[in-house]
Amino acid sequence: MPSPKVALAAAALLLSSAAHAAFSIDTDDNIKSTAKTLAFDLMSYYDGNETGYTIGILPGPPPDGDYYWWEAGAMWGAMMDYWHYTGDATYNDVVMQAMQAQTGEDNDYQPKNWTASLGNDDQGFWGMSAMLAAELNFPNPSEDKPQWLALAQAVWNTQADPERHDDTCGGGLRWQIPLSNNGYNYKNSIANGCFFNLGARLARYLDNDTYAEYAEETYDWMNTVGFIDEDYNIYDGGHVEYNCTDINKAQFSYNVGVFAQGVAFMYNYTDGGSKWKTALDGLVANALDVFFPENIAYEVACEGQASCTTDMLSFKGYVHRWLAQITQIAPYTADTILPVLETSAAAGLATCIGGDLQRACGFAWHNQTFDATGAGQQMDVLSAVSALLVESADPPVTNSTGGTSTGDYNAGTDSTSSKTSSEITAGDKAGAAILTIIVLGSATGVFGWMSWGN
Numbered sequence: 001m002p003s004p005k006v007a008l009a010a011a012a013l014l015l016s017s018a019a020h021a022a023f024s025i026d027t028d029d030n031i032k033s034t035a036k037t038l039a040f041d042l043m044s045y046y047d048g049n050e051t052g053y054t055i056g057i058l059p060g061p062p063p064d065g066d067y068y069w070w071e072a073g074a075m076w077g078a079m080m081d082y083w084h085y086t087g088d089a090t091y092n093d094v095v096m097q098a099m100q101a102q103t104g105e106d107n108d109y110q111p112k113n114w115t116a117s118l119g120n121d122d123q124g125f126w127g128m129s130a131m132l133a134a135e136l137n138f139p140n141p142s143e144d145k146p147q148w149l150a151l152a153q154a155v156w157n158t159q160a161d162p163e164r165h166d167d168t169c170g171g172g173l174r175w176q177i178p179l180s181n182n183g184y185n186y187k188n189s190i191a192n193g194c195f196f197n198l199g200a201r202l203a204r205y206l207d208n209d210t211y212a213e214y215a216e217e218t219y220d221w222m223n224t225v226g227f228i229d230e231d232y233n234i235y236d237g238g239h240v241e242y243n244c245t246d247i248n249k250a251q252f253s254y255n256v257g258v259f260a261q262g263v264a265f266m267y268n269y270t271d272g273g274s275k276w277k278t279a280l281d282g283l284v285a286n287a288l289d290v291f292f293p294e295n296i297a298y299e300v301a302c303e304g305q306a307s308c309t310t311d312m313l314s315f316k317g318y319v320h321r322w323l324a325q326i327t328q329i330a331p332y333t334a335d336t337i338l339p340v341l342e343t344s345a346a347a348g349l350a351t352c353i354g355g356d357l358q359r360a361c362g363f364a365w366h367n368q369t370f371d372a373t374g375a376g377q378q379m380d381v382l383s384a385v386s387a388l389l390v391e392s393a394d395p396p397v398t399n400s401t402g403g404t405s406t407g408d409y410n411a412g413t414d415s416t417s418s419k420t421s422s423e424i425t426a427g428d429k430a431g432a433a434i435l436t437i438i439v440l441g442s443a444t445g446v447f448g449w450m451s452w453g454n
């Protein structure tokens with residue numbers, strides 16, 4: 001008798017029969033050729049090496065285009081995974097050029113250009129893609145260029161700096177880096193999640209306990225402050241004026257995803273340590289329960305209300321990629337995770353019937369219809385489909401299991417601090433990173449209340 005999950009997968013595949021004729025995921029070869037088309041369509045959003053545009057970024061940031069700076073950093077990670085899973089190196093040169101073009105003046109992914117919308121999470125997404133390059137043995141840059149591992153260390157070093165961990169809320173990173181940015185008074189899960197994730201991965205890659213100690217401190221703080229609750233729900237964040245007790249209870253899939261992946265690295269690094277196994281079980285169960293109803297990815301905080309921002313439209317893809325990688329470094333999770341990812345990927349692919357070519361992907365995976373497309377929607381389905389090949393892919397390497405990227409423990413430590421205020425243009429202000437609306441909404445509430453009180 002098939003397990004309920006297998007039966008559901010079959011049902012989803014039946015529903016998918018309306019999919020674009022050229023798309024199929026029934027064999028590894030078909031997954032590869034489907035992913036190739038999805039990758040081509042995703043890359044059509046990138047105009048960075050056309051005259052007059054900026055190398056490395058997607059059109060933006062608003063109002064110059066739809067996409068904030070961080071999303072390209074995330075996309076290059078998705079393209080690295082695409083290469084790793086399918087073997088298609090078509091875009092590796094573009095990815096290399098883009099990842100190098102945005103390292104910034106101090107090679108720590110804090111380019112002055114984007115200071116006015118620079119959050120720890122924005123920097124963190126670029127840092128996690130650099131880390132992934134090291135873990136996948138993505139081609140190394142020439143020796144005169146910053147190396148992947150050193151770039152990841154630079155991001156981690158700037159974020160581990162005591163200057164970024166003030167005592168409000170008992171610790172933790174703020175959302176924004178410069179104090180003049182909207183959201184500097186907010187401490188949130190994604191900023192701390194990226195730092196935690198990077199630390200856990202650096203610990204495993206370099207077999208260095210310092211990174212693990214910081215990661216554990218961040219994880220424990222997340223629990224103390226209540227951003228992670230006893231059921232492993234992860235909430236968005238809280239304001240320093242309230243010592244972070246005004247918790248915004250919105251749950252976004254990338255929060256549980258980024259912590260689950262980091263916890264899996266800690267689990268692996270500690271050779272199956274029970275603290276991390278318990279946490280991994282809880283986070284994986286939460287991710288699948290909350291964000292995969294009927295085993296199909298669903299962005300619960302915004303999708304039902306049709307209120308997903310451009311940022312949020314890209315979260316499903318990260319969660320697919322991260323959950324897939326968890327099955328490599330914590331193999332006991334594979335039986336739980338992989339059937340869900342298969343059902344969900346099939347549903348996502350079934351939305352790819354839009355646009356002129358009738359193959360643009362949408363976001364309504366739950367009912368498998370095309371709604372609207374964009375780089376996020378394309379990246380989500382590309383990520384879900386390529387990660388179906390995870391079982392035949394190599395796990396992430398370390399410095400002692402074949403990793404060739406060169407590190408630098410001091411990378412980023414003499415960076416010019418971007419904490420000092422910078423000139424903010426109207427455009428930049430609108431461009432504060434993730435969850436702008438929610439945070440501005442509640443920040444306005446806070447300040448409104450405070451001035452009424454005075």
Ligand SMILES: *[C@@H]1O[C@H](CO)[C@@H](O)[C@H](O)[C@H]1NC(C)=O
Pocket residue numbers: 053054055101102111113
């Ligand atoms: C910085 O922004 C300017 C104008 O938007 C652009 O021309 C330039 O290429 C950008 N530099 C980098 C490194 O992104």
Ligand SMILES: *[C@@H]1O[C@H](CO)[C@@H](O)[C@H](O)[C@H]1NC(C)=O
Pocket residue numbers: 046047049050093094
């Ligand atoms: C961008 O540059 C890469 C590598 O140099 C090249 O392969 C690609 O065709 C270029 N893309 C566009 C849109 O010009």
Ligand SMILES: *[C@@H]1O[C@H](CO)[C@@H](O)[C@H](O)[C@H]1NC(C)=O
Pocket residue numbers: 168169170224225226243
């Ligand atoms: C602020 O929050 C932290 C973390 O929850 C807690 O340890 C600390 O006691 C709180 N401080 C005050 C003054 O309530």
Ligand SMILES: *[C@@H]1O[C@H](CO)[C@@H](O)[C@H](O)[C@H]1NC(C)=O
Pocket residue numbers: 267268271272328329330331332395396
């Ligand atoms: C750690 O990851 C490796 C793959 O790199 C895997 O073979 C090993 O089983 C993992 N360790 C544990 C405790 O699951």
Ligand SMILES: *[C@@H]1O[C@H](CO)[C@@H](O)[C@H](O)[C@H]1NC(C)=O
Pocket residue numbers: 303363364367368369371
């Ligand atoms: C599918 O769900 C989306 C919202 O996610 C909704 O806008 C659309 O009308 C639904 N389509 C059908 C055919 O039910």
Ligand SMILES: *[C@@H]1O[C@H](CO)[C@@H](O)[C@H](O)[C@H]1NC(C)=O
Pocket residue numbers: 206399400407
């Ligand atoms: C990484 O491995 C190389 C040999 O493969 C070794 O020379 C180097 O010291 C290692 N780096 C660290 C930080 O352990």
Ligand SMILES: *[C@@H]1O[C@H](CO)[C@@H](O)[C@H](O)[C@H]1NC(C)=O
Pocket residue numbers: 208209210211409
């Ligand atoms: C471990 O990492 C820390 C943090 O970067 C560094 O200061 C330390 O020197 C490293 N330890 C070893 C033994 O390389």
